[in-house]
Amino acid sequence: MVRVVVRNWRCIEDIEVDLGTVTLLIGKNSSGKSSLAYALYFLAKVVEWKDANNVLKHLYGVDLDGVVRVDGSGKRHYPIVIEVDGYRFEAHGKDRVESPRGSPWKSSYLLPATRVALTKIMQFVAVFARELLKRPESRAALPFMYGLFELVKNVPLLPPTYFFLEDLMRLYGITQYHKVKVGDLGALVEMFSPLIVLVSYEYTDLFTNIKLPLHLAPEGFIDSIIIQRFVERAREGSLVVVEEPEIHKNPLWLIDLVKNIVRISVERKLTLVMTTHSDILLHAVAKAVEEGRISPEQVSVYYLYRDSQRVWSRARKLKVYEDGTFEELPGVEEVVSKLF
Template sequence: MIDEIEITNFRSLKNVRIELKPITVIYGENSSGKSSLFYSLLVARNVLNNPNQPQANFFNLRFLNLGGFDQVVFDHSTEKTIGIGVHGSTSLGRMKYEVSLKREGGSFHIKVGDVDSKIDVTFPYQLNVRKEISIGNLKLSWNGVNFEHIGEVKEEQVKLIEELNSFLEEIRSIDIAPIIRGFTKPIFSKATPGPYPITEDEIANEIVSGGGYLEGKVHSYFRKIFGKSFRSFTPPGSTNFYLRVMEEDNAVAVDLVNEGFGENQVIYILAKLLRSGTKTLLIEEPEIHLNPNTQREFVRVLHEMVKKEGKRVMISTHSEAFVSSILHKVATKKISPKEVVFYLCEKKGKETAFRKQEVNEMGQIKGGLIHFMRKEIEEMEELILGPKGKE
């Protein structure tokens, strides 16, 4: 499983390496580089998912187009190389996989134990380059995006190949709930959702596809947060459908678009996280339009989903209530310190740094949350003592 990510020369991320846990929380000031970390992973996913396209397409995240290489590379230094790498443990030893992008072309780099191999390519890349590598007595062929065995292979060796490919699948299974999300209309037309649904129509169709399995999961967790039911409704003989919410003590269903936006955007997040194609969800500011009490319920349910559904989340937030709620769950032994990691994101000049915040079993962060809460503390001090209270 992937447990670290390493980014070089991507926007303001000159050289960043961070540890991942089931819940990874990143906080910091505006424009400090939090989103850049998320977007870099999506670029790597785009490359790995379909390298046979122009390089500029990798930077089109659909909800946001970052431009091209010249716009994205650190300090717009076009002679530099963008690197997006992941690290993790396998039964064969530590493994590193990295996608590199240059102004012209790029490369795929794999390192497993003592084996180190690199494939240089140009884009569009038609997967027509193959290298042979040997790991122990296992002979493999790889083209940058998948592994195949050479010659006869034993059953235990098949499992090793599957393990190597599953490492790459973890990158392909990264998705995002972007800051711009939610549903803006009451009615939707049925269509087949793609591999990475992002628009409201795609997410709505993802919810109602698959015989109601995802819809049932979304309903179950939504009810735990808000105490309400969530259901789709398709009029008889129609190909259109509605997404609706109903109070537990009220038989009248209301179109989701006419409910509060906090509920609206949470449905979007739940659908994204619970869909079978997602293993890691990047969530931008989950606290949007949620009052502090609801944020606490959301944290509780989010942790439940991570554990029960085998998911992982990376969260960027500006909410003290959201962060404090996670720390409270640690202090009350409902979340283990081993399940969560915090990073303070700071930008100094052109470069972003991620400072790991150590959390103990009492839910305390070493050094406190002073960087996160500085202005609020100053305002509360003036409110209690008066503007001249500090003199």
């Protein structure tokens, strides 16, 4: 288990949690699930990039003054503290920052809730590039494709889009793109070919076996592919944050996906952190425990909550047992009483 402390970060005043190989953050909207998960990714990126405000520009489109906890009177509550396994980030002001020298992770990947939409945009760009290549007279437009990426990098469009793109490129070994000359089309196409292959990946219809291009696949399928590829290809010992893996999926697909990614996370010694609104996800992880794919000690489940008395996020640990049962999920009665 990896010990985590987060203080004065968005809606978190002071939270301590232990991360397992697989960690679930469950709770109502705005309970602070993503804030907690992004704090981990932020720490890993600060180690890599050094400049905390620049990381935040791409993560949230703001600087430290925008993520420090602000109360009802508008007061900012520095210091921000994010400590993971003894690696500590501390900020006493926007420009008074102490960053850690390392993090527990070899690399880090963020799968934001917008990932399917972003993949669709990439498919659009790939198809556009392919059509351009077919027409020699329009090749002059290609450098703009490259320019588009540079633009996303310098102007934080729709944060955290840039991180998703960069993590995806790293996943496919595309790391030297800065060095390719904008005019060198061959080198550019070669460099980006793994991504073009990914976005032009064929999809096989489950019932008829006919092959269709990936852009015709159901969104749940596309999302499952994205999540699975990241978990399979992430460097061993990495952090992988997945927001709401249940998006677009029937419970049956979600259960199969969870089965796979839990197994791979154990094999590849990942720290897989998932935020969710789905109790099916919790059941599926518990099932993986029951089937012996993962031990209960490697699973960490937290229920995050806030209310009008206690306005800052709290995290309550839920026990998962060897036999695949778990401590009752809070909040269920409230749902039942609204429905019946």
